[in-house]
Amino acid sequence: xxxxxxxxxxxxxxxxxxxxxxxxxxxxxxxxxxxxxxxxxxxxxxxxxxxxxxxxxxxxxxxxxxxxxxxxxxxxxxxxxxxxxxxxxxxxxxxxxxxxxxxxxxxxxxxxxxxxxxxxxxxxxxxxxxxxxxxxxxxxxxxxxxxxxxxxxxxxxxxxxxxxxxxxxxxxxxxxxxxxxxxxxxxxxx
Amino acid sequence: xxxxxxxxxxxxxxxxxxxxxxxxxxxxxxxxxxxxxxxxxxxxxxxxxxxxxxxxxxxxxxxxxxxxxxxxxxxxxxxxxxxxxxxxxxxxxxxxxxxxxxxxxxxxxxxxxxxxxxxxxxxxxxxxxxxxxxxxxxxxxxxxxxxxxxxxxxxxxxxxxxxxxxxxxxxxxxxxxxxxxxxxxxxxxx
Amino acid sequence: xxxxxxxxxxxxxxxxxxxxxxxxxxxxxxxxxxxxxxxxxxxxxxxxxxxxxxxxxxxxxxxxxxxxxxxxxxxxxxxxxxxxxxxxxxxxxxxxxxxxxxxxxxxxxxxxxxxxxxxxxxxxxxxxxxxxxxxxxxxxxxxxxxxxxxxxxxxxxxxxxxxxxxxxxxxxxxxxxxxxxxxxxxxxxx
Amino acid sequence: xxxxxxxxxxxxxxxxxxxxxxxxxxxxxxxxxxxxxxxxxxxxxxxxxxxxxxxxxxxxxxxxxxxxxxxxxxxxxxxxxxxxxxxxxxxxxxxxxxxxxxxxxxxxxxxxxxxxxxxxxxxxxxxxxxxxxxxxxxxxxxxxxxxxxxxxxxxxxxxxxxxxxxxxxxxxxxxxxxxxxxxxxxxxxx
Numbered sequence: 001x002x003x004x005x006x007x008x009x010x011x012x013x014x015x016x017x018x019x020x021x022x023x024x025x026x027x028x029x030x031x032x033x034x035x036x037x038x039x040x041x042x043x044x045x046x047x048x049x050x051x052x053x054x055x056x057x058x059x060x061x062x063x064x065x066x067x068x069x070x071x072x073x074x075x076x077x078x079x080x081x082x083x084x085x086x087x088x089x090x091x092x093x094x095x096x097x098x099x100x101x102x103x104x105x106x107x108x109x110x111x112x113x114x115x116x117x118x119x120x121x122x123x124x125x126x127x128x129x130x131x132x133x134x135x136x137x138x139x140x141x142x143x144x145x146x147x148x149x150x151x152x153x154x155x156x157x158x159x160x161x162x163x164x165x166x167x168x169x170x171x172x173x174x175x176x177x178x179x180x181x182x183x184x185x186x187x188x189x190x
Numbered sequence: 191x192x193x194x195x196x197x198x199x200x201x202x203x204x205x206x207x208x209x210x211x212x213x214x215x216x217x218x219x220x221x222x223x224x225x226x227x228x229x230x231x232x233x234x235x236x237x238x239x240x241x242x243x244x245x246x247x248x249x250x251x252x253x254x255x256x257x258x259x260x261x262x263x264x265x266x267x268x269x270x271x272x273x274x275x276x277x278x279x280x281x282x283x284x285x286x287x288x289x290x291x292x293x294x295x296x297x298x299x300x301x302x303x304x305x306x307x308x309x310x311x312x313x314x315x316x317x318x319x320x321x322x323x324x325x326x327x328x329x330x331x332x333x334x335x336x337x338x339x340x341x342x343x344x345x346x347x348x349x350x351x352x353x354x355x356x357x358x359x360x361x362x363x364x365x366x367x368x369x370x371x372x373x374x375x376x377x378x379x380x
Numbered sequence: 381x382x383x384x385x386x387x388x389x390x391x392x393x394x395x396x397x398x399x400x401x402x403x404x405x406x407x408x409x410x411x412x413x414x415x416x417x418x419x420x421x422x423x424x425x426x427x428x429x430x431x432x433x434x435x436x437x438x439x440x441x442x443x444x445x446x447x448x449x450x451x452x453x454x455x456x457x458x459x460x461x462x463x464x465x466x467x468x469x470x471x472x473x474x475x476x477x478x479x480x481x482x483x484x485x486x487x488x489x490x491x492x493x494x495x496x497x498x499x500x501x502x503x504x505x506x507x508x509x510x511x512x513x514x515x516x517x518x519x520x521x522x523x524x525x526x527x528x529x530x531x532x533x534x535x536x537x538x539x540x541x542x543x544x545x546x547x548x549x550x551x552x553x554x555x556x557x558x559x560x561x562x563x564x565x566x567x568x569x570x
Numbered sequence: 571x572x573x574x575x576x577x578x579x580x581x582x583x584x585x586x587x588x589x590x591x592x593x594x595x596x597x598x599x600x601x602x603x604x605x606x607x608x609x610x611x612x613x614x615x616x617x618x619x620x621x622x623x624x625x626x627x628x629x630x631x632x633x634x635x636x637x638x639x640x641x642x643x644x645x646x647x648x649x650x651x652x653x654x655x656x657x658x659x660x661x662x663x664x665x666x667x668x669x670x671x672x673x674x675x676x677x678x679x680x681x682x683x684x685x686x687x688x689x690x691x692x693x694x695x696x697x698x699x700x701x702x703x704x705x706x707x708x709x710x711x712x713x714x715x716x717x718x719x720x721x722x723x724x725x726x727x728x729x730x731x732x733x734x735x736x737x738x739x740x741x742x743x744x745x746x747x748x749x750x751x752x753x754x755x756x757x758x759x760x
Contacts, residue, residue: 435663
């Protein structure tokens with residue numbers, strides 16, 4: 001959680017959406033490590049998605065407090081960062097459900113126009129590439145300008161982090177470059 | 191709901207998974223109407239997915255009763271029929287979440303090898319085509335042989351049903367043909 | 381073809397890539413009609429892709445005059461407009477081949493950074509939606525910021541054009557809105 | 571090239587389509603090595619796709635000799651094996667163009683019903699996964715039952731081949747397993 005002073009000074013707040021609910025999620029860990037690579041003017045809000053209802057259009061007229069909370073966070077933000085595993089060669093249902101909830105009712109999507117970044121880490125070498133391919137289709141529909149390059153398909157291997165949990169030396173140059181491009185992208189589209 | 195006698199005689203039980211939780215779901219309605227076009231030897235189990243937990247890998251060791259119920263239904267079936275809307279140009283999170291839950295833990299997927307059919311109805315003319323494109327990728331990964339042709343992208347327009355809620359004359363030939371192909375597909379792969 | 385004076389005054393030149401080689405291509409016709417909806421400061425270069433070689437990496441060291449021509453046009457442009465049919469639920473090979481040729485050798489892609497728009501017309505109601513879904517994945521990789529909304533899946537039906545071949549009244553509001561958004565997108569990213 | 575006697579005895583002829591035209595194509599090499607893992611009753615026809623015209627619907631009424639040759643080979647075969655690189659996160663244009671040519675005119679597709687396998691090798695770790703994701707969508711449309719599991723995303727690294735160009739020990743178990751599943755799939759659907 002960003003401290004009060006930092007938040008006060010921050011000009012760009014990013015909603016971070018992690019696509020896994022696992023307590024020791026590789027993607028939650030990656031998200032935290034990535035945040036340290038951002039400039040001081042960026043702060044982060046960690047979207048909670050584990051308490052959202054399964055989306056049901058019948059609830060559109062009276063969305064739950066949890067959905068309203070998520071939508072409020074997104075609408076107040078200058079960008080969204082998706083850090084997600086790949087389940088069954090696609091976007092995890094839990095993430096897609098968060099996307100669905102915050103995209104409704106029709107015409108009241110919270111995502112509209114928010115610049116997005118997509119990144120993910122997996123145990124295997126595919127590094128969530130196929131999930132990202134689907135997610136990008138959805139983000140295009142949601143009218144979220146999404147950083148194209150560099151792509152980031154991260155494999156969770158030795159050296160990704162140092163002892164303190166920061167991005168390790170091997171991956172630092174690439175991931176700092178990714179963050180720098182995302183920062184520029186947010187500034188351009190915020 | 192199929193009667194007891196029919197179920198007893200049925201040689202092929204199909205798990206029907208509807209991707210929308212809406213009470214008056216167009217896709218639930220389509221599913222019900224489609225079932226009437228199947229031969230007598232087919233029976234149907236309507237998978238309940240609205241009470242599933244959001245998938246969390248931490249629960250893999252002790253899956254909930256709801257997840258076990260879904261997995262049991264799938265494993266006992268000879269085929270799966272997905273009838274789903276398209277949300278945000280992809281598979282609804284609620285459906286993807288059901289898929290995720292029943293696909294885990296690794297190596298214990300309930301979907302493995304079950305022949306599948308994919309169909310969907312929408313208000314607009316795209317008829318869930320883009321959701322189906324993503325869903326097919328997931329079903330290939332789940333090792334579910336999936337009917338290729340005919341594709342079925344249904345628009346919910348005048349004449350789709352008759353007054354009794356059965357498939358109307360305009361669409362009957364096409365949808366009966368679709369069911370016939372799916373029936374042959376299930377028989378080949380069951 | 382834009383006249384000399386118009387070209388001289390134009391500040392934004394758009395390379396138009398039509399994904400069909402058919403002489404009376406619906407997409408070529410749509411491209412021409414769309415161009416009339418752009419403001420005067422926009423001019424158009426019609427990329428020729430029917431004389432490109434089938435891409436072969438062995439030719440990377442000495443690309444043909446045709447490939448160099450295409451790459452030169454793209455690099456000199458402020459944006460790219462893809463107007464394409466859907467073949468076999470994906471991007472036509474002829475268009476993908478043009479994309480491949482102009483994307484190589486590695487590190488020398490002509491597409492890099494060029495803002496893109498994607499639109500297409502088909503006889504059926506899907507309106508090239510599934511081709512666009514794949515094309516958007518490729519454009520993300522090519523680092524081409526691509527207009528998200530409005531999407532444009534055009535069906536070639538009565539009233540799309542008036543007698544003079546201009547966009548007809550029924551479709552004018554939607555397509556003028558699409559062009560306006562694309563124009564703003566190009567100006568933002570050029 | 572399979573010898574005359576082998577061809578005579580073979581009950582299953584597979585058309586092998588390599589998605590790269592490069593003389594020393596990694597995928598052509600993989601295709602050749604894979605063929606050695608098939609049982610004796612399988613023979614192979616190597617589809618030539620470098621001399622096909624760029625698909626143009628105007629030619630549908632009189633397809634070229636090259637297109638007729640390809641279509642004839644496919645129609646005479648019991649299965650199709652796609653061995654392809656990934657270009658720009660999708661199917662190479664040269665392969666998509668071959669697919670387009672042999673799929674037309676409407677209703678006269680050569681691909682219809684032929685069981686398919688999809689495999690590919692790349693320098694990077696993604697191993698053509700994203701190209702395969704798109705290709706599977708096209709094959710579903712072409713009504714080609716396509717092997718789901720095992721997936722095969724091959725990275726071209728040390729040990730993939732032995733000195734004689736055969737599949738090396740490290741990869742042999744996996745790739746022999748892949749071939750065995752594909753063989754069973756072809757037998758089921760041929």
